[in-house]
Amino acid sequence: MGIKGLTKLLAEHAPRAAVQRRVEDYRGRVIAVDASLSIYQFLIVVGRKGSELLTNDAGEITSHLQGMLNRTVRMLEAGIKPVFVFDGEPPEMKKKELAKRSLKRDDATQDLNRAMEIGDKDAIEKFSKRTVKVTRKHNDDCKRLLRLMGVPVVEAPGEAEAQCATLCENHQVYAVASEDMDSLTFGARRFLRHLTDLGYKKSPVTEFDVSKVLEELGLTMDQFIDLCILSGCDYCENIKGIGGQRALKLIRQHGCIEEVLQNLNQTRFSVPEDWPYQEVRTLFKEPNVCAGIPDFTWTSPDSEGLMDFLSIENSFSPDRVTKAVEKIKAARDRYSPGRLKHLTPVASLPGSHTEKPGTQMHTRFSRAKSEGQVISTIHRRHLMLVTATPADLSLLAFKGLIPFGNILSFQEELWAAISTAPEAPASTPFIGDSETFKSLHFEGPERRCLASAICCTVLGCNGAVCCFFKQAIKRVQGLNFQQRGRGGLRGLRHRRRVQDGHLIHSLKSAGAMHGRDGGHGHGNKEERAVRLASLAISSRFGDGRLLYLDDTLYPFSVGINLACRKNIQDYMRHHLHIEEGHIADMCLDLYKEYGTTMAGLKALGYEFDNDEFHATVHGTLPYHNLRPDPVLRTLLLSIPQRKIVFTNSDKAHAEEALHRLGLLGCFDGVICFETLNPCNGLSEFRNSTLFPDETSPNLVDLNESDGFRPISPILCKPSIEAMEAVIRIANVDPKKTIFFDDSTRNIASGKAAGFHTVIVGRPTLVPGADHALESIHNMKEALPEIWDDQDWSESDVLHASTAVETAVVA
Structure with missing residues (x-):
């Protein structure tokens, strides 16, 4: 049941908290699915004719198996990575609700018998659905089926919705798919309805964002839980006469249930005796869940096992089982793109000399x-x-x-x-x-x-x-x-020159080609900040604005960088099938050469889906380590100019990190991976013409070493083209714009594009930097000109000696 009237309440009072999306929007995403509720739906709908359900030759019901097979195959074909979560032992407070449901089934059984006696087909179908009960065998059958299909299964110690919400909160899954609205009450960050409908391809998915729910309602999470308890839930009776609308009004007025009860008209509203609202509140806030679940893996289907289980034991058509297996394998191939299937090791070409060891x-x-x-x-x-x-x-x-x-x-x-x-x-x-x-x-x-x-x-x-x-x-x-x-x-x-009215730049950028990043390269132990968003600020004068770019908003110590690196290496191993012993060095070398490992992989010919890559790399990062930074928020809001985040990451990662840091609303926009690379990256790569129409090709510079590089189709920092694209998109004057970044090569590239530059995380200047900050928190002390009524020009440059040299953990 979930929470009484919550869907209607949110539609009226928090309409922006729910958005309609397509199933395709979740391609590559890991989704936790409430399996127990799904099985209940299958038993009601799949193969039903009146009171009859699908059965095997032994007369055992198989509707749940048919429904689970079809639904899972459809999700896999859509590129979704489902994780099915099963209910465990129900909480003690729910047993009263379960007893009520049992009585209702008994009543429905009696009504069904009477309908069958008189032959009322409509009544037979109606009451037969009300007699449905999910048994342990139904659950065990579906667990076995899913494991044979290669799909992860989680057996929750308590409520499946609570376990799903915990997986979502821990960033092991992207969202929770269920029809029970109490998934929000348990704290699921993203909650999806209708994703698992049998006809989901025709129906839009409704996505709820719990942070937007709270923002729209004007409540804290504790107040939202109290609202749900007052409205009515599965774990206790509600106060008669109080529904969702009145509950919202009371919580907004009094703040919590205790205050509501003290001010409630007891003659008009009857509070249940020994009403256990405090225990229910604790259950929502501290549910019985398993916290140490390892990362999920999706394996190849067990063809023989599926044939034995479905065809031999449960009388499924062998052709149907074979087709299902083929669909699963095709989906794995389609949405796990790695190198082309023809890849094989090759020796040196004829005429080439033996290579020196180690090269x-x-x-x-x-x-x-x-x-x-x-x-x-x-x-x-x-x-x-x-x-x-x-x-x-x-x-x-x-x-x-x-x-x-x-x-x-x-x-x-x-x-x-x-x-x-x-x-x-x-x-x-x-x-x-x-x-x-x-x-x-x-x-x-x-x-x-x-x-x-x-x-x-x-x-x-x-x-x-x-x-x-x-x-x-x-x-x-x-x-x-x-x-x-x-x-x-x-x-x-390639020399910098003006041709056909376009300025063509060299990509030479403070050793960017060969990792000479001043000791600040990817994985360096001395690195202070990780890759979220470089920051650039443009002056408010004339045509100027303030532009913020990556790498300065949270410290290396939160673990995002390390987790991201691990996920990239896992993706290279499992999706691109690169030999494990080669991945670490290859990952580092490509990062140094191209700014991101992803751009380097694309340059070397690896074909994969951009969305899937980002979903895999960012889908399980430890965002919970990020904490709100009210000091930084106040500082950013005090800046009078326009502020824009520029990040090499995708939109979902940027939004999540900014949300966790409490910095949403501090910026005027986000320029992210999708902004600079609007296409998905797979189909357009295959179908692109050999000669693009642009007059300024992506030129590459050769440094003094023996290195040069193939061109990447990905546009990202530190390339000068990315900087110029940001200037166009944000419509800023680089001469009146300050660019903040913790990477020396990004700083050099920003300087080449004409920005004023600030290196963050260092007390001294680096090549291309106009200013140095040990922490973004020192901005106001070191750069008071941002708040002053004067234009930015070369005469305003602050030197390293004026930078505040007190380290502050951001």
């Missing part, structure tokens, strides 16, 4: 695609990823960096990939001809095709050429080559 970074794959054979290799030290054309390969060969044999063996295959591009030239230039290099001076389609970037890896001095076609073929204009060192061409340097 290979751990991943070497060969994969077959429609364009031809694509081979990729990543290196740790002797990495030279060159944005190159076939002509560039020719030049590298002339310089002795690549054997001609390697190039010629790939000639047809390389050009086959390029020639499929739009507006490709009809003829294939001979790759060994030195005059081919001059083709870069062509205009129109020929130049566009020849300048399509094929990222090539050169192993050592005479290594093999390895190419990324799908994501690396880019339009590159105005290449500027430099010869450096004895070895000939060591790299390509």
Whole structure:
């Protein structure tokens, strides 16, 4: 039953607390499902004809198995990761309610017998539904079925709704799916109704946010619990004459049940004798739940076990069981994308020399695609990823960096990939001809095709050429080559210039390419802050605003960073099938090269769903370690300029962290992953054209080391393109904007974009920083100009000596 009248009450008094969503919105999310309530629904609806239900050859009811099988398959096909939670022993206070229900079933049984005697079909169906009772066998059957399907099962010691809410509060699941509104009373952060309806594909899901419920009602959580008790729940009688509307009015007026009882008109409202509202309140606040549940895993279905259990023991059609297994496996393949299925280890290409020990970074794959054979290799030290054309390969060969044999063996295959591009030239230039290099001076389609970037890896001095076609073929204009060192061409340097009215920037950013981040890289023990949101503030003068960006709002010690890193590595292991011993170093190297591991994985050709990645990485973070920071909130609210969060994370993570910190409402907006990368990342990656229309391609700079990198389709910090996108989206003047961040490479990139820059978490300046703060809490003391009526200009820069050097834990 849940809470009497709560749905109607929230619709009237807290309409913004509930939103309508599609089932697809929960793809990749871990959802705790109230299994006991689902079984009850199956026994009422599935296969019912009058008073008859589906049975096996032995006459045993199987409606619950049919319903559970269908519903679970549908959820898996939708990309949802369900965790089914079963009721345990009911609390003592519920036994009176259960006794009432038993009496009602007895009465319904008598009514059913009378209806059957007179042959009233409508009455038979009506009263037969009222006689339904979920037995232990029904529960055990469904647990066995789910485990055979590879779906996690939780056996709660008490109420399933309470256990679901605890899983949600501990961030082991994203939301709770049930029809009982007391899930909110138990504290479920997100509560979903109609997700598990048999016809859910046609009905929208209603999502309740408990924080918005409290905000809309103007109540604390304790007051909301008292409201639910007054309205009527499963654990005690309610005061006759008091429903949801009057209960809300009384709680708002008096604050708690004790005060309500003291001021209640006892002649008009009769309070039940020995009314155990205090015990019920304790039950809602401290339910009987299991707290040490390990992380959930979804395994492959046991095909033979399912066939034995469903077909042989319970008379299901073998074809139906086979189709269900196929659907489950297809769903796992669809929503657990890793490397392409054709990935197999590959040795060095013909003509390449033996690699020196310790130079290979751990991943070497060969994969077959429609364009031809694509081979990729990543290196740790002797990495030279060159944005190159076939002509560039020719030049590298002339310089002795690549054997001609390697190039010629790939000639047809390389050009086959390029020639499929739009507006490709009809003829294939001979790759060994030195005059081919001059083709870069062509205009129109020929130049566009020849300048399509094929990222090539050169192993050592005479290594093999390895190419990324799908994501690396880019339009590159105005290449500027430099010869450096004895070895000939060591790299390509793209200079900053204005072309076609667009400013094209280098991505060189304080050692961002190779992790020279001033000791502040990913996983560094001295790192003070983790990656939530860099902060930039723009002045209120003229066209200026205040912009806040990542990494400054909570300390490393809360454990979000470590948990996030672990989840990323788990995703690489379980979804991308990367060898476990290689993951840690690969994760760190990609982070250093691309700003985020996700961007690096995309650059290297791993295809996966962006939403699923974020749901996996952020779905189980220890947000409970974050605590409200009223001091920081007051400081932020006192700033007169516009403030915007800019984060590489997704919207859900940013909202959750800001909510936990008590900083919602402090900012004018959030620029997150979805803002800069509005598409999902899988389908558009597969269907994208080879030559985008933008006039400012994503240029990459080569530093002094042997490294270069393939281009990532993900836009994120520290790339200058991400900074420029933020300037456009937020409509800010960078000259009147202060950018806060705890990463030196992000600071350098922000400075290159024209921001005033503040490094947070350090007492001294770093390259590109105009100011230094040990804590964001010191902002007002160190940067009083933000609150003063004067414009920001270069003359206003504060030096390291003026920064407050008292460490404050944010």
